[in-house]
Amino acid sequence: MLELMLTAALGAQPNIIFFLSDDHACNATSAYGSVINDTPNIDHIAATGATFDRAFCNNGICAPSRAAFLTGVHGWNNGVETNGDRFDGSQPTIASALHDAGYTTAMIGKWHLKTDPTGFDHWDILPGQGHYYGPDFRTSEGKRRINGHVTDVTTDLALEWLNSGRDTDKPFMIMINHKAPHRAWMPAPQHVDMYEGEVIPEPPSLLDDHANRGTAAKAQEMEIANHMWLWYDLKIDPDEGTPLTGPDRWAKGRYDRMTPAQAATWNEAYGPRNAWFEASDLEDDELTRYKYQRYIKDYLRCVAGVDDSVGEILDWIDDAGLRENTIVIYASDQGFFLGEQGWYDKRFMNDPALRLPLLVRWPNVTEPGSRIDAIVQNIDLMPTLCAAGGATTPDRVQGRDLRPVLEGHTPDDWRDAIYYRYMEEGIHNVAPHEGVRTDRYALIHWPTHDEWELFDLETDPQETTNVHDDPRFATVRKHMHLALEQMRSEVGAPGMPGPDAG
Ligand code: CA
Numbered sequence: 019m020l021e022l023m024l025t026a027a028l029g030a031q032p033n034i035i036f037f038l039s040d041d042h043a044c045n046a047t048s049a050y051g052s053v054i055n056d057t058p059n060i061d062h063i064a065a066t067g068a069t070f071d072r073a074f075c076n077n078g079i080c081a082p083s084r085a086a087f088l089t090g091v092h093g094w095n096n097g098v099e100t101n102g103d104r105f106d107g108s109q110p111t112i113a114s115a116l117h118d119a120g121y122t123t124a125m126i127g128k129w130h131l132k133t134d135p136t137g138f139d140h141w142d143i144l145p146g147q148g149h150y151y152g153p154d155f156r157t158s159e160g161k162r163r164i165n166g167h168v169t170d171v172t173t174d175l176a177l178e179w180l181n182s183g184r185d186t187d188k189p190f191m192i193m194i195n196h197k198a199p200h201r202a203w204m205p206a207p208q209h210v211d212m213y214e215g216e217v218i219p220e221p222p223s224l225l226d227d228h229a230n231r232g233t234a235a236k237a238q239e240m241e242i243a244n245h246m247w248l249w250y251d252l253k254i255d256p257d258e259g260t261p262l263t264g265p266d267r268w269a270k271g272r273y274d275r276m277t278p279a280q281a282a283t284w285n286e287a288y289g290p291r292n293a294w295f296e297a298s299d300l301e302d303d304e305l306t307r308y309k310y311q312r313y314i315k316d317y318l319r320c321v322a323g324v325d326d327s328v329g330e331i332l333d334w335i336d337d338a339g340l341r342e343n344t345i346v347i348y349a350s351d352q353g354f355f356l357g358e359q360g361w362y363d364k365r366f367m368n369d370p371a372l373r374l375p376l377l378v379r380w381p382n383v384t385e386p387g388s389r390i391d392a393i394v395q396n397i398d399l400m401p402t403l404c405a406a407g408g409a410t411t412p413d414r415v416q417g418r419d420l421r422p423v424l425e426g427h428t429p430d431d432w433r434d435a436i437y438y439r440y441m442e443e444g445i446h447n448v449a450p451h452e453g454v455r456t457d458r459y460a461l462i463h464w465p466t467h468d469e470w471e472l473f474d475l476e477t478d479p480q481e482t483t484n485v486h487d488d489p490r491f492a493t494v495r496k497h498m499h500l501a502l503e504q505m506r507s508e509v510g511a512p513g514m515p516g517p518d519a520g
Contacts, residue, residue, distance in 0.1 A: 030189070030343070031120065031189040032345050032380070032381075032406060032407070033340060033345070034116070034121075034189075034191040034345045034347070034403060034407065035194065035331060035344060035346050035347070036191070036192070036194070036347045036349075036403075037194045037196065037324075037328060037331075038084070038193060038195045038196070039195075039348075039349075039350045040128055040195070040196060040200040040350065040351055041080075041199055041200050041201070041351070041352065041353070041364060042321060042353070042375060043350075043371075043375075044353060044373050045221075045353075045370060046199075046317065046321050046354075047060055047375045048061050049061045049064035049069055054218050054219055054318060054356070055318045055321060057322075058329070059328040060325055060377065062328075062329070062332060063328070063332070063346055063378075063379050064377050064387070065386060065387050066386050067346065067377060067379025067380060067384045067386065067388075068377065068384040068388045068390050069377050070390045071390065071391050072391055072457065073349070073374050073394045073395070073396075074372050074394070074396075075353075075371075075395070075396050075438075076092055076395055076396055076436070076439065077352075077440055077441070078352045078364045078367065078371045078440055079100070079352070079364060079442060080200075080351055080352075081098050081103065081131055081132075082098050082101070083351040084098075084129075084130060084195075085097070085098035086098075086395075086397050087396045087397075087400070088111040088112055088400065089397075089415075090112075090398070090411075090415035091400075091414055091417075092397065092416055092437075092439070092510075093441070094512050095414065095416070097109075098131065099439070099442075101130075102442075103132075104132040104133055105131035105133050107133050107136035107137075111400070112399065112400050112403050112404070113135070113136070113191070115400075115409040115411070116403065116404070117139070118409060118410075119408050120188055120189065120408075121189050121190060122184045122188040122190050123139050123140075123190070123191045124138055124139060124140040124142075124179045124184065124190070124191075125138045125141040125142075126141070126143070126192065126193070127142075127168075127175075127176075127196055127197065128195045128197045129141070129143040129144065129195065130144075130146065134158070139185070140157075140179055140184075141157060142155050142156070143155065143156055144156075144168070147200065148168060148197045149272060149275055150167060150198075150202075150272065151167060151168070151272065151275045152164070152165050152276065153166075155175065167206035167280075168196075168197045168198065169197070169198045169206060169324060169326075169327055170327075172327070173326075173331065177330070177331070177334060180192065180338075194327070196327065198320040198324050199317050199320035199324065199354075202251050202265075202272070203313070203317045203320050204253075205320050206319075207279075207283040209319040210288070210319065212315070212322055213315040213318060214291075216315075218310075218311060220310060220357060221358045222480055223357075223359050224242075224357045225303055226480070226482050228359065228360075228482075230482055230484055231359075231483075232464060232467060232469045232470075232471050232484055233469055234448060234449050234464050234467055237447055238366075238448050239446050239447040240361045240365075241360050242306055242309050242310050242313060242357060243305070243306040243309070243360060247264055247265045247266045248266065249269040250265040250272075251265070252312045253288050253291075253292070253312070254292045254296075254312075255269075295308070306360070313362060314356060314357065317354075317356065332346070342382075345378065345380045345403075345406060346379040346380075347376075347377070347378050347379075347399070348375065348376070348377045348378075349374055349376045349377075349399070350374045350375055351374070351396075352364050353369070353372060353374050353375075354371060355368075355371060358370045363446055365440055365442070365446060365448040366440075366448060367440065367451060367452075367453045367460060367462050368473070369460075369475065369481065372455060372460075374396070376394065378424055380424055383421065384424050384425075385426060390423055390424070392428045393434065393435065393456070393457065395417060395436045396417075397415075397417030398418050398419070398420050399420075401417050401420075402419050402420040402421060405421055416509060418432075418433070434456055434457070435455060436505075437452070437453075437502075437508075438452060438454070439452045439511060439514075440452070441515075449465075449466045450465065450466060451465070452502075452506075453502065454502040456498070456501065459474060459475065459498055460475065461486075461499065463514070465515060465516030466515065468516070470486045471484040471486055472484060472485050472486035472491060472498060473485065474491070474494070
């Protein structure tokens with residue numbers, strides 16, 4: 019204990035526990051004022067550390083955001099701009115930098131970068147997106163299936179390494195990358211009845227018709243009303259012999275991974291709900307509202323599992339006597355639409371997806387309960403953790419060390435905007451776009467549609483009204499276009515594909 023106190027006092031290399039969940043929106047985190055759920059354990063990080071109110075991703079899908087977190091550089095520099103790109107593991111990452119600085123390192127859970135993890139002494143990952151029930155996990159030794167719910171299994175594997183897998187002579191860094199609450203939102207058996215009988219509040223724009231938005235918002239295929247699958251997404255199983263289409267074709271394989279006991283718990287919970295739906299005659303807005311309830315409850319049940327996991331790990335830190343020398347970070351790779359604009363999924367450079375929860379407890383650095391309004395981005399974690407661990411920050415890193423911000427002293431030259439770039443095409447039919455977000459406005463460029471959108475987050479927090487061509491916003495528009503030019507040049511963004519791009 020004395021030794022521990024001495025090393026802490028000397029500012030020795032702190033341990034680092036980094037939770038990275040998948041698609042967890044700020045609007046489903048009570049530390050961010052959620053009106054639909056409670057996340058007491060994540061809130062505990064907020065109460066004992068700092069909460070970033072303006073943390074954004076640089077690309078609103080899984081693999082590109084994860085690559086940016088790991089490398090501290092944008093996608094055109096780390097090679098991952100879409101979920102189809104393969105990560106080159108020879109480039110410097112949080113893991114390799116800390117490993118070189120003397121850390122023992124581990125990665126548990128969703129990796130999603132196609133190549134094997136590098137820089138980790140130990141890794142145990144979900145192949146691809148992974149499964150909620152009976153997930154396969156893969157190490158350098160091979161793959162095996164583990165009976166359980168993926169959130170619980172991920173937590174157990176993390177605890178196993180913390181308890182007996184790591185080299186206790188070294189400081190440690192572990193990434194605990196939860197699959198939850200990613201689609202298709204299959205909660206653990208202990209959570210299947212949460213929220214049942216309750217009505218979860220709807221976002222004000224649930225039934226928005228996108229009349230005041232551009233082509234992309236009208237063309238997307240991520241509406242709760244029209245693009246959710248009854249079995250795959252909403253857990254409503256079809257009658258025997260019904261021909262299956264779309265993702266519903268994959269649903270059975272997922273349910274088949276449950277143990278008989280898990281399946282029994284599941285059917286007991288969902289059977290009566292589905293029977294009620296089958297007997298009902300819902301249509302139009304009533305049907306959309308019903309789908310929203312089914313969707314959001316499963317999403318929040320998955321969030322509850324992640325929050326429980328955070329609680330277990332926080333307890334472990336305290337039980338191990340490591341609280342004073344362990345940094346705890348909770349983040350998600352991006353946010354998610356929880357019915358805003360009538361949508362699920364992410365991608366769009368609008369706040370529900372663009373913003374991510376980011377909470378940091380760093381003893382003797384963060385003021386307990388502090389809120390930070392500096393504009394930060396996923397690329398900032400790499401240089402922050404390099405500095406924390408005494409590792410060399412690679413010259414190419416585009417993010418900035420958050421430590422002064424965490425200490426409450428945001429440097430005068432801190433950024434006043436972030437650059438965003440989404441390059442995927444196909445799924446959910448969202449065109450590539452780029453843009454810039456300041457503390458109040460978002461400017462989005464849609465090169466394939468040759469359109470622009472401008473939103474005033476202060477007067478239109480749901481971002482349902484594009485004011486780009488509104489004369490009252492002429493000055494703002496000019497300023498935001500300049501800001502985009504400046505950001506493109508600052509980050510070295512290549513040109514976007516467009517109608518004229520050959
Ligand atoms: Ca994600």
